[in-house]
Amino acid sequence: xxxxxxxxxxxxxxxxxxxxxxxxxxxxxxxxxxxxxxxxxxxxxxxxxxxxxxxxxxxxxxxxxxxxxxxxxxxxxxxxxxxxxxxxxxxxxxxxxxxxxxxxxxxxxxxxxxxxxxxxxxxxxxxxxxxxxxxxxxxxxxxxxxxxxxxxxxxxxxxxxxxxxxxxxxxxxxxxxxxxxxxxxxxxxxxxxxxxxxxxxxxxxxxxxxxxxxxxxxxxxxx
Numbered sequence: 132x133x134x135x136x137x138x139x140x141x142x143x144x145x146x147x148x149x150x151x152x153x154x155x156x157x158x159x160x161x162x163x164x165x166x167x168x169x170x171x172x173x174x175x176x177x178x179x180x181x182x183x184x185x186x187x188x189x190x191x192x193x194x195x196x197x198x199x200x201x202x203x204x205x206x207x208x209x210x211x212x213x214x215x216x217x218x219x220x221x222x223x224x225x226x227x228x229x230x231x232x233x234x235x236x237x238x239x240x241x242x243x244x245x246x247x248x249x250x251x252x253x254x255x256x257x258x259x260x261x262x263x264x265x266x267x268x269x270x271x272x273x274x275x276x277x278x279x280x281x282x283x284x285x286x287x288x289x290x291x292x293x294x295x296x297x298x299x300x301x302x303x304x305x306x307x308x309x310x311x312x313x314x315x316x317x318x319x320x321x322x323x324x325x326x327x328x329x330x331x332x333x334x335x336x337x338x339x340x341x342x343x344x345x346x347x348x349x350x351x352x353x354x
Contacts, residue, residue, distance in 0.1 A: 135177065140168075143165065143170060144182050144351040146167065146168075147182045148230070150163070152184050176237040180229060181227040181228075181229045181235070181349065181351045182229070182351060188232075190326075191233070191325050195325065195333055198334070198337040201265065203265060204266060205266075205270070206261060206317075206318055207309075207310045208257070208334070209272065209320075209324060210274075211244065211273055211280075211306075212319050212324075212335075213257050213320070214253045214254055215236065216235060216335045217249075218247065218250060218253045219236035220342065220346045222249055224238065225237045227349045228349065230352070232333065233335075233336055234333065234335055251286070256338055257334065257338070260334070261334075269297070270298055270299055270301075271284070271300035272302075273301070274302070275303055276304070283300075285300075288300045307324050311324060311328060314329075316330045317330060317331050318332045319334075320335050
């Protein structure tokens, strides 16, 4: 993991929480606090991914379900969100343990994402964890615009079958929109989807926290 001087990041996080808690525009708050504390681009991305308005962070922590909640339940999975973050953990990339307790990476791969050498391992971790936790059915939704999504969906369907899980993997134009209305547990670390889903689960965080050795995560709460 990249070595960070956490003290200016923690001070910037205090300032940003103060602003966000008073409904200050998020992007402007990020710029002001980043400039004040002299943060570089990577440090600013840590701040972006880690800091949440205090009231919203508290609401998300209260709503996020434990992994045990999937037993006997249908689970909708934000496929790229979960797999990409697990890939980052397996590669030793920078991870944050955000104010809302969700584990996130700081990558900005977005539309530039391509499956890599850790993709299959990350996908199997996801599927096997859901199988071991006793999910009744798993629906994995992938972002259709991203390259190789159709191929990934086929491979994930094979993994579900091998794990003895009923379900499907498919590409859709807007996974977050479909998952927000999903009647079951919704697995994602995306903050807006955690807010929208009736039964959110940070599946990625549960998997990463159980890894041995446990990956290092940046936490910007005051020490």
